[in-house]
Amino acid sequence: xxxxxxxxxxxxxxxxxxxxxxxxxxxxxxxxxxxxxxxxxxxxxxxxxxxxxxxxxxxxxxxxxxxxxxxxxxxxxxxxxxxxxxxxxxxxxxxxxxxxxxxxxxxxxxxxxxxxxxxxxxxxxxxxxxxxxxxxxxxxxxxxxxxxxxxxxxxxxxxxxxxxxxxxxxxxxxxxxxxxxxxxxxxxxxxxxxxxxxxxxxxxxxxxxxxxxxxxxxxxxxxxxxxxxxxxxxxxxxxxxxxxxxxxxxxxxxxxxxxxxxxxxxx
Amino acid sequence: xxxxxxxxxxxxxxxxxxxxxxxxxxxxxxxxxxxxxxxxxxxxxxxxxxxxxxxxxxxxxxxxxxxxxxxxxxxxxxxxxxxxxxxxxxxxxxxxxxxxxxxxxxxxxxxxxxxxxxxxxxxxxxxxxxxxxxxxxxxxxxxxxxxxxxxxxxxxxxxxxxxxxxxxxxxxxxxxxxxxxxxxxxxxxxxxxxxxxxxxxxxxxxxxxxxxxxxxxxxxxxxxxxxxxxxxxxxxxxxxxxxxxxxxxxxxxxxxxxxxxxxxxxx
Numbered sequence: 001x002x003x004x005x006x007x008x009x010x011x012x013x014x015x016x017x018x019x020x021x022x023x024x025x026x027x028x029x030x031x032x033x034x035x036x037x038x039x040x041x042x043x044x045x046x047x048x049x050x051x052x053x054x055x056x057x058x059x060x061x062x063x064x065x066x067x068x069x070x071x072x073x074x075x076x077x078x079x080x081x082x083x084x085x086x087x088x089x090x091x092x093x094x095x096x097x098x099x100x101x102x103x104x105x106x107x108x109x110x111x112x113x114x115x116x117x118x119x120x121x122x123x124x125x126x127x128x129x130x131x132x133x134x135x136x137x138x139x140x141x142x143x144x145x146x147x148x149x150x151x152x153x154x155x156x157x158x159x160x161x162x163x164x165x166x167x168x169x170x171x172x173x174x175x176x177x178x179x180x181x182x183x184x185x186x187x188x189x190x191x192x193x194x195x196x197x198x199x200x201x202x203x204x205x206x207x208x209x210x211x212x213x214x215x216x217x218x219x220x221x222x223x224x225x226x227x228x229x230x231x232x233x234x235x236x237x238x239x240x241x242x243x244x245x246x247x248x249x250x251x252x253x254x255x256x257x258x259x260x261x262x263x264x265x266x267x
Numbered sequence: 268x269x270x271x272x273x274x275x276x277x278x279x280x281x282x283x284x285x286x287x288x289x290x291x292x293x294x295x296x297x298x299x300x301x302x303x304x305x306x307x308x309x310x311x312x313x314x315x316x317x318x319x320x321x322x323x324x325x326x327x328x329x330x331x332x333x334x335x336x337x338x339x340x341x342x343x344x345x346x347x348x349x350x351x352x353x354x355x356x357x358x359x360x361x362x363x364x365x366x367x368x369x370x371x372x373x374x375x376x377x378x379x380x381x382x383x384x385x386x387x388x389x390x391x392x393x394x395x396x397x398x399x400x401x402x403x404x405x406x407x408x409x410x411x412x413x414x415x416x417x418x419x420x421x422x423x424x425x426x427x428x429x430x431x432x433x434x435x436x437x438x439x440x441x442x443x444x445x446x447x448x449x450x451x452x453x454x455x456x457x458x459x460x461x462x463x464x465x466x467x468x469x470x471x472x473x474x475x476x477x478x479x480x481x482x483x484x485x486x487x488x489x490x491x492x493x494x495x496x497x498x499x500x501x502x503x504x505x506x507x508x509x510x511x512x513x514x515x516x517x518x519x520x521x522x523x524x525x526x527x528x529x530x531x532x533x534x
Contacts, residue, residue: 038312039307039313039317045305045308045420045513047509119512146417146420147418147421154414161428161432161435164428244312245386
C-alpha cells in the first residue's frame, strides 16, 4: 500500500526548511508542500492563543492542498498547539518536541539535558513536560535564546559575534553540567557548526529536525502512507508573504532545490 | 480653539513608544492612544503590500477611537504607506520620515548624511527620496541594520556585544565620510547612548522620534487642534497581542507611565 499525496510541512517562516531537508534526505520519494507564514513571522514572542489560531489556519490550508500528513516544523507551534491540531485535523499530525525529547533521553549519560529555543517554546515548558513524562528523574535546564534566530536569518552562521552570543547563552547551561543539548528551534540546525565550536565537543547536540523526520518515517510506514517508490519526491514552497534574504541563506546552507515560490493568501 | 480628542499613535510593535515619549515631553496636555501591532510585529521584513494593508487597519482602529490626528510612529509604515494613509484617512496623518529628513538637512555640514533602518525602510529609499526632494546634491549613504531591533528588544542597550554589532554596521558609513546619521527606526533612540559611544562624537545623530513630535506640535497649532491647556495628558496603550519583555524594557528606559494594557483584536 502506498499513498502519493504530499506531506504538508508548516512553520512560522523559513526555519522549518531544516525539517524539509531532513525529510528529503530520509524519504526521497515523498512530495512535500512547505507552507511558511512569513507574513506573521516570528511566532516566538506571540501569545499561545495567537500561535494556536495561526497554527490551525496553516494546517487547514495544507489539508486543502490534499496533504496526507502534517508536520509542524516549528517548535513554538508544536509546544503550544499540538494537542489542538491533532484534535482538529483529519490527517496525522507530527510535531518536533516529542521526537527531540526522545532522542535527548537516548543521548544523555548523566541525565542532565539542556534545552534552548524561542521565548514561547521555553515558556511553555513543553520539552520539560515531555522529558519528565518518560523519565521523571531527568534534570532539565532550559534557556530562551531570542537573538539566535535574527543572527541565523542574517546568514551570520560563521561569525565571531554569533559565537559570542551563543557563548553568552550556553555558558550557564554548561556550568550547570548538561551533557546533552536539544536545539529546540527549527532554525538552530543551521547553527550546529557554530554551537559545536563554542561547546568544544563537551555536549551532545540533539537536532529536532532530524529526529522529527525519523518520526514521520515511522508513522508513514505504520499507517501505510508512504509514497510509491517510483515517485520522484518534489518540493513545493508556499509563503504568506514574499521571501526575504533568509530564504536564500537557508536554500544555500541546506542545499535545497525548489521552483518558484507561491504566494499563499491568508484568511 | 482647542480639541480634547486624543492623538492616535501607531507602530508595528512597542518601538513607537519612543515617539510617545517625545510627544509627551513636548505636548504634555495631549491625550495619546497608542496602538502597537504586537501580533504581527516586525514589519521590517514584510512586503510593501502587506505593510500597507496592516497600516490601514491600524489607522482605521484609531479613527474608531476618535483620534483627531494620526502619528505613524514606525519608519517602515511611514516609508511605504504614508501617501496611501493620507489619502484614506479623514484626519491629518504625520509620519517619521519627513521630519527626520528635514532635521538631517539642517544638521549636516558636509552634506553627506547616513541613514540606518530596517530592511524595508532602507529598501524603500524613502529617506533618500525625501532628502533629495529638498536638496538634490546631498549625498546619502544608507544601511539596513536588521540585528539592532532584536538587541533592543532584549534590553541589551548597554552591552559590549551590542556595541560590536553597531560597530560592524556603522563602520562603512563612517569610513564613507558621513557627518550626520538619521536613526531611521523608532526603536533606535533607545540605542542613542550606545551609538554615540561607538561613533565617539564624530557624527551628529538625528532622532526621528523627537523630530516627528515637533512636526505634530506644528500641525496641531496650525490646524487649531491642540488640547485645552487645562487637560492633563494621559496615555492609553492598546496592543494586538499580549506584551512581551520588551514593553518593560521600553517603559523603564523611557520612564513612561500608563495603566493596564488593552488587548485590541484584529479584523
